Amino acid sequence: MKQFTFKYQNNKGGLYVLLAFFGIPLIVILLSTVLLDTIPWGVWIIIPLGIGAVIYCMARFIKISAETDTLVVDHEGFTSEKHGRIRYEDIHSIPPYNFLQAPPPSMRIKLNNGKKLVWQFNPRNQKSVNDIAVFTAFRDELFRNLEERALQPLQTHDENIEKNKLQEKAARLVEQLQVSKKRNYKYIVIPLSILSAVLILARTCGTEIIQNKRKEEARSLTRSMFQIESDYEKNFRQAQKVAADYSLKFGPVTLFTNDRGASVEFVPEIGGDPYIPKIEIMGLRRIEDNEILEKYIKHPDSVAYHLAVINKSEKFFAIMNKSIFNQDDGSGASVYLTVYNPHESFPPSNVQTSKDATFRPIEFSSSIDLPLKGDFTDKILENMDYAAVRSVLQKYKGTFFYMAAKELDGVSAERFQKLKEMIISDFEKHGISTETFLEQSFNTSGAH
Numbered sequence: 001m002k003q004f005t006f007k008y009q010n011n012k013g014g015l016y017v018l019l020a021f022f023g024i025p026l027i028v029i030l031l032s033t034v035l036l037d038t039i040p041w042g043v044w045i046i047i048p049l050g051i052g053a054v055i056y057c058m059a060r061f062i063k064i065s066a067e068t069d070t071l072v073v074d075h076e077g078f079t080s081e082k083h084g085r086i087r088y089e090d091i092h093s094i095p096p097y098n099f100l101q102a103p104p105p106s107m108r109i110k111l112n113n114g115k116k117l118v119w120q121f122n123p124r125n126q127k128s129v130n131d132i133a134v135f136t137a138f139r140d141e142l143f144r145n146l147e148e149r150a151l152q153p154l155q156t157h158d159e160n161i162e163k164n165k166l167q168e169k170a171a172r173l174v175e176q177l178q179v180s181k182k183r184n185y186k187y188i189v190i191p192l193s194i195l196s197a198v199l200i201l202a203r204t205c206g207t208e209i210i211q212n213k214r215k216e217e218a219r220s221l222t223r224s225m226f227q228i229e230s231d232y233e234k235n236f237r238q239a240q241k242v243a244a245d246y247s248l249k250f251g252p253v254t255l256f257t258n259d260r261g262a263s264v265e266f267v268p269e270i271g272g273d274p275y276i277p278k279i280e281i282m283g284l285r286r287i288e289d290n291e292i293l294e295k296y297i298k299h300p301d302s303v304a305y306h307l308a309v310i311n312k313s314e315k316f317f318a319i320m321n322k323s324i325f326n327q328d329d330g331s332g333a334s335v336y337l338t339v340y341n342p343h344e345s346f347p348p349s350n351v352q353t354s355k356d357a358t359f360r361p362i363e364f365s366s367s368i369d370l371p372l373k374g375d376f377t378d379k380i381l382e383n384m385d386y387a388a389v390r391s392v393l394q395k396y397k398g399t400f401f402y403m404a405a406k407e408l409d410g411v412s413a414e415r416f417q418k419l420k421e422m423i424i425s426d427f428e429k430h431g432i433s434t435e436t437f438l439e440q441s442f443n444t445s446g447a448h
Contacts, residue, residue: 004138005070006131009120013061020057024050069119073141075148083117088149094173105136146173232286235293243268246300251408253307253443254416256423258436259340259400261313264320266305266443270296309338309402316340320404322367323385332369333409335419337385339364339392341399362396364388370419372410378422393432401437 028050035042072079077087092110097103102120109117121132150171247266255264270292296303307320320336341362366385370376393399403423405411424434 001072001074002141003070003072004134004141005068006134006138007066007068007128008131008135009065009122010067010118013065016057016061016064020054020061024053024057071138073138073145075145078142080117083115086111086117088146088173091173105132105139107135107139228286228290231290232293235290235297238297239268239270239293242297242300243305247305247443248445250305250443251406252441253404253406254411254413254439254441255309256403256416256420256437256439257309257401258434258438259311259402260436260438262309262311262316262400262402263440264307264309264402264404264442267308267319268296268300269304269306307336307404307406309404311400314342316342318363318365320367320402321365325385326367326369332371333405333411334367335370335403335405335411335416336367337365337389338402338404339389339399340402341392341396343398344396362392362399364392370405370411370415376415376418378426380419381422381426390426390430390432393427394430 028046031042031046035046067082069083070081077085077090079085086109090111090113092112094107094109097106097108103123106120108119111117119135121128121135123132150173243266246268250266253264255262308317309320310317318338318340320338322334322336326334339362344362345360346362366389368380368383368386370380389401393401403420405416405419407413420439424437427434
C-alpha cells in the first residue's frame, strides 16, 4: 500500500465568486442610485459595506475551495479520507478535462453509483508544486494498478465471464488515464502593447475594411469546410472499395434468409476516440473522420472486421455476433443467426423503473456451433441460442431471419445444406413458414 497526502481545489466556492464579482457590485450600484437623491450621505456607508462584503466573499472562497485529502492505494482500490473506500470495480469512467475546464493534472472519477470524485489544481500557484507532484504520483500508481489488472490473461470458462468484463473495463480506464496524462497546458498571454496597437489599427482602418476582411474570411472558411466535406465523401467511397477488396481474403459467405433485399458484408471497425467530444460543425466535424479514413485506406489490415447483414432499402444494418456462450475451442465453426422485425418491439421489463416510450425494433443476434468433423444431427439445435431465435420467429409475425456461415471457418456447402434442411424441418414443425426463404452466396470475387 502507498499513501498520498495533498491539497487540492473543489467547486464549493463558486457562489461566493459570483457574489463578489457580480452580485454585490450590482446591489451597491442599485442602492447608490436609489439613495443618491434621497439620502446622499448613505452612499458613503454602502460603498465600504460593499467592499467589505466582497472581501468576505473572497475570504470564504479561499477557505472552503481548498481541501486536503489522504489516499491509500492498494491492489484492490484506494481509500480516501473525503470519499471513503473506492474499489476499482466501483469506477465507471475517468473522463478527461478539456483545456477550458481545468489544467492538468486535474482529474475526475465517475463511480457506478453516479457520484463524482474531483481533484483540481492550479499549476500557476507555486505553493501547489509539491501537492501536484504528490497527486501525479498517485495518478501514476493508479495507472499501474489498473494496467496490471488489464494485462491479466483473459479466462475462457463461463464462470470467468464477469472477471473478463472487469479486465476489459480496467483496460478502458487505462486508455482514459493515458489521455489525461498526455494533456498539455499552456498559457496564452497577449501583451498590452499589441492589444493597443490592434485597437488603434482597427480605429484607423475603419469599419469598412474590417467588414470586407470578415466577409473574405467567412468565404474562405466556407470554401474550406466544403472542401473538407468533399474530401470526406471521396475518402468514404475509397474506403468502401478498399474494404470490399480486402474482405475477399475472408472467403465466401452463405446466407439463408427470408429477406430478399438482404446481403452480408465484412465491415471494418473504424472509429475515433470515444472519450473526445465530437465537433458537430459542418466541415470541421470531418477533419478527424478524414484522418481515420486515410489511415485505413493505407493500412486496411490494421483494423478488425465484423460480419454484418445489411438491407439498404430498409435502412437495416446489424453486426452478426457470436453467442456469449461460444467456447472458441477450435472444435466447431460458428453459424451466425440474426432476427429482425421493424414493426414490433420486445415488451418492457417489469423491473424497469422509468417508462420509456421510445420504439425499438426487435433485433437479436447469436450463433450456434457446427462440428468441423464427423456427422451431426438435429441435436445441435437443442440449445438456448437457437431456441431464442426460433421463439421470436414464432411469436412475432413478419420477422426476418438471417443465417450466415463462412466457408473459411470450415462450413462447407454440404454441411451448410444439411444444417439448412434441419432448420427448415424444425421451423415447419413449429408452424413457421419457409416458403419465402432463399439461399445466396456473398463475398466472392464475382460480386465485386
